[in-house]
Amino acid sequence: MMPKKTHFLLFLSAVLIILLAAVHIVASIFYLYWTIPWLDIPMHFLGGVWAAATALWVYFFSDYFGGRVFDKRVAWTIALGSAVIIGIGWEIFEYVLSATFASNYWLDTSIDLLLDVLGATLLYSVVCRQEFFRR
Secondary structure (H helix, E strand, O other): OOOHHHHHHHHHHHHHHHHHHHHHHHHHHOOHHHHOHHHHHHHHHHHHHHHHHHHHHHHHHOOOOOOOOOOHHHHHHHHHHHHHHHHHHHHHHHHHOOOOOOOOHHHHHHHHHHHHHHHHHHHHHHHHHOOOOOO
16 A cells, blocks of 8 residues: 555646646647746746656656665656656657747757756655655
8 A cells, every 4th residue: 555645746746737738738729828928937847846746656656666765866866857858858849849939949948947857856855855755
């Protein structure tokens, strides 16, 4: 049976992906990314939180990797790595679809990736403070 505290990561991951998907669909349909330029800031930040929550839950608290013992260094690597990999993947997706027309594309991409990392860092900090690793 899964410890109750780990249910929080799974619940948070599910809520965030539903929220992010819903906002993204609405924003795409109504061109909100172009009319509200700062909208991608919370989207990338929450995307980083989601990536870290999902990756940490899968690695440490699901049975996919044999119920590993929580290690802060490994958790930091997983949280940061998942946010960077998913963030880069999303930026490639945007580039391929020509979803970004900004003349400052590299600056925008750098800020987006920074926000992904900040979101993952926040989630990592919360997990370590709340001692989710105690079973």
